[in-house]
Amino acid sequence: MKCRECGQDYVESTGDYHFKLSGLDNAYIEDAHLIKCGCGVGLKIKSMGSVLDELGNAVINKPGPLNGQEIRYLRKNAGLSAREFARLLEVNHTTLSKWENGRAPGRPNDLLIRLAYAAWKGYEHPKRIFDIFEKVRKQRKRNIGIKLIPAARENFEVEYAV
Numbered sequence: 001m002k003c004r005e006c007g008q009d010y011v012e013s014t015g016d017y018h019f020k021l022s023g024l025d026n027a028y029i030e031d032a033h034l035i036k037c038g039c040g041v042g043l044k045i046k047s048m049g050s051v052l053d054e055l056g057n058a059v060i061n062k063p064g065p066l067n068g069q070e071i072r073y074l075r076k077n078a079g080l081s082a083r084e085f086a087r088l089l090e091v092n093h094t095t096l097s098k099w100e101n102g103r104a105p106g107r108p109n110d111l112l113i114r115l116a117y118a119a120w121k122g123y124e125h126p127k128r129i130f131d132i133f134e135k136v137r138k139q140r141k142r143n144i145g146i147k148l149i150p151a152a153r154e155n156f157e158v159e160y161a162v
């Protein structure tokens with residue numbers, strides 16, 4: 001098939017994909033279905049929404065503190081504006097902006113952000129949410145990598161790497 005943008009034939013392959021589109025420097029999809037043309041490398045995926053939600057789940061379950069990009073990612077994947085998310089967290093939107101731009105929110109706020117996201121996305125089982133605290137407690141490393149690994153159809157397992 002030809003690309004409508006550049007006119008070149010698509011070349012399809014499988015490989016690791018640095019998921020920059022997510023806005024996260026540390027997100028990768030392993031064994032992704034890739035399409036290459038003159039425009040670059042693209043990702044062929046059945047449901048982008050499910051990948052974005054899977055990534056959101058990986059972020060809130062991430063050991064160690066959230067970084068600014070991850071906080072912004074959670075907010076956007078929840079479909080909230082900065083003002084809306086700030087209101088939900090009961091913080092000033094300039095405070096949220098500082099967090100999204102790299103200032104560490106501190107542990108209680110870090111957990112609050114994860115919980116607010118989980119609640120907003122309709123996580124129902126409390127254990128699923130409070131398991132997150134356990135994981136955050138276990139490891140405090142920063143800049144941890146998130147890798148989505150295809151499991152069953154349209155599902156992913158998550159791997160973290162420093």
Ligand SMILES: [Zn+2]
Pocket residue numbers: 003004005006007008037038039040
């Ligand atoms: Zn193209």
